[in-house]
Amino acid sequence: MIQVYLARLMHDLVSHKFADVCSIIDNGVWKWPQNRRPSFVVRRFIEETKFDPGGADRDSVRWLGHQSGMFSVASAVKIFREHGQQVNWYKLVWFKKHIPRCAFIMSLLCKRKLWTKDRMLARGIRMDDRCVLYRQYRETIDHMFFECPAASIVWQKVLSFCYVFRGNYPWGAELNWLVHHQAGSRFANDLFNLKLSTTVYYIWRCRNEIIFQNHVYNGAAIVNQIVQEV
Structure with missing residues (x-):
């Protein structure tokens, strides 16, 4: 479902999946092509999705598994391992x-x-x-x-x-x-x-x-x- 919406969104924006955020956002507003209007499905999808691109900042990847935003094997293991009561031994x-x-x-x-x-x-x-x-x-x-x-x-x-x-x-x-x-x-x-x-x-x-x-x-x-x- 996400892949379908993403493909449609890229089509309506005349963009591609490797595009920079600044190519589709202008001052916090979606930058739609003047000669193209998004479909109802895409418009509703966008309205229900909270998105804060951070203005003109450079795109970056943030790891949500740690408060620093940096990936580490330890933080990944902590997420996926089973959490139980600590044993005394x-x-x-x-x-x-x-x-x-x-x-x-x-x-x-x-x-x-x-x-x-x-x-x-x-x-x-x-x-x-x-x-x-x-x-x-x-x-x-x-x-x-x-x-x-x-x-x-x-x-x-x-x-x-x-x-x-x-x-x-x-x-x-x-x-x-x-x-x-x-x-x-x-x-x-x-x-x-x-x-x-x-x-x-x-x-x-x-x-x-x-x-x-x-x-x-x-x-x-x-x-x-x-x-x-x-």
Whole structure:
């Protein structure tokens, strides 16, 4: 509809779509050709459209997504992304020195969206539900992170690097503790969160490598990968 009106408007103005504003506006008034009158449809369209060309100023493009009028990727993302209530764990995931791939897996964990075997079974995918890290328990998010004896060895080693010594609890309880543990300097918090998200990433990666590449669990190797990454 707009394209039809625009084509008709350009025709009535004896103009084209690349014309300057000053060629069709004179002192704030539409400058119609003397030998041509606009159609009723075009005239009504113009009367119902508020238009302030800014006098004789040079034409310019203004990005309405930011008050400065200048385009930026950040302002575009802000417009199109889904806006929801801020979660209390966002600082654990998104901080200045975060590693994107680790932050992504960490965010899925905090949302409980990782595709562990219990979730896939709930969707009707038939498979062995045992944890591949420690074959005696059912694989769930709460088990795989902190409760699993195999993963617990990795966690205890990494936490000891941060001078944190505590027992193993379900992931929900651990997440609540981690959120309220952010009490140090910004550098200390970022370093702690980096070790946290990196540990989550490499435990999940090890799990996938065992399933899809027939690797063997090696806790010491996981710790070494985390140390090298951080």
